[in-house]
Amino acid sequence: xxxxxxxxxxxxxxxxLPRKTSVWVTRPTPGAHSLEHCMPITLVLRDxxxxxxxxxxxxxxxxxxxAMIDGRVVKDTRRGxxxxxxxxxxxxxxxxxxxxxxxxxxxxIGADEASWKVCRIEGKTTIKxxxxxxxxxDGRNIIVEDPSEYSTGDSLKINLPDQNILEHxxxxxxxxxxxxxxxxxxxxxxxxxxxxxxxxxPNEVQFDGFGTVARNVFAVGDATMPIVEVxx
Numbered sequence: 001x002x003x004x005x006x007x008x009x010x011x012x013x014x015x016x017l018p019r020k021t022s023v024w025v026t027r028p029t030p031g032a033h034s035l036e037h038c039m040p041i042t043l044v045l046r047d048x049x050x051x052x053x054x055x056x057x058x059x060x061x062x063x064x065x066x067a068m069i070d071g072r073v074v075k076d077t078r079r080g081x082x083x084x085x086x087x088x089x090x091x092x093x094x095x096x097x098x099x100x101x102x103x104x105x106x107x108x109i110g111a112d113e114a115s116w117k118v119c120r121i122e123g124k125t126t127i128k129x130x131x132x133x134x135x136x137x138d139g140r141n142i143i144v145e146d147p148s149e150y151s152t153g154d155s156l157k158i159n160l161p162d163q164n165i166l167e168h169x170x171x172x173x174x175x176x177x178x179x180x181x182x183x184x185x186x187x188x189x190x191x192x193x194x195x196x197x198x199x200x201x202p203n204e205v206q207f208d209g210f211g212t213v214a215r216n217v218f219a220v221g222d223a224t225m226p227i228v229e230v231x232x
Contacts, residue, residue, distance in 0.1 A: 003027065004078065012036045016103040017047055026055075026078060032139030033082030037180075038096075039104055040078045041067065044087065048106055051089060066090060070117060070138075071161030081106070082138060083180065084218075086114050086160060095226055100186040107226035116166060118223050121154045137218075155219040169221035177205070178225055181216030188225060191217075 005024040011017065014036050017025065028040040045052045045061065052058045058077060065073045068088040069081055081087050087094045087106060093114035094106040119136035124147055127133055132147035136156065142163060144150060150168065157167035169175065175191045193206040203214040
């Protein structure tokens with residue numbers, strides 16, 4: 001099987017595409033996002049946003065530098081457009097979010113919102129020279145002066161495309177979070193308690209009336225998320 005494709009029956013449930021229209025579907029280029037949290041730009045433009053009718057039209061759009069992801073021109077037809085990414089087509093801007101069924105959606109946003117994105121800190125790494133870089137959920141790394149100020153699970157609001165830190169969103173009690181998994185996916189809620197397990201069990205986050213594991217929680221603070229209506 002070609003590494004450029006995967007069978008439609010095996011594609012992630014987060015992709016809002018029909019499963020039985022054809023055998024194969026384009027696989028995104030490995031990189032920034034996991035397979036569950038991104039779609040190749042070919043499918044986004046052709047099958048989700050309907051701005052192109054064929055893959056050939058998508059190639060024409062990209063070749064003429066008419067599409068950008070996070071403020072940078074993209075020409076790879078398999079480049080993934082993933083969670084929290086900003087896709088720009090001419091004057092239109094879209095942010096990749098999840099609906100209440102856990103499906104990837106690309107929602108229109110204004111020019112002001114398109115100038116920033118929120119990234120979750122997945123880890124910290126010490127590099128040459130004793131400097132520390134933060135490893136973010138979308139594959140990018142940012143070097144910081146004082147690593148003790150940042151913790152895994154925190155988020156950074158950065159401007160695009162320069163990647164300068166606009167705001168440090170600390171993860172903890174009272175933080176507004178966006179749920180990217182579990183029964184309440186696509187919703188926002190304020191943290192009531194963060195329970196660290198001293199075992200192999202995943203850490204838990206308690207909200208008002210429910211709880212979930214920490215990997216399903218994305219701290220967004222005061223950052224606004226586009227509202228997604230669920231189509232039946």
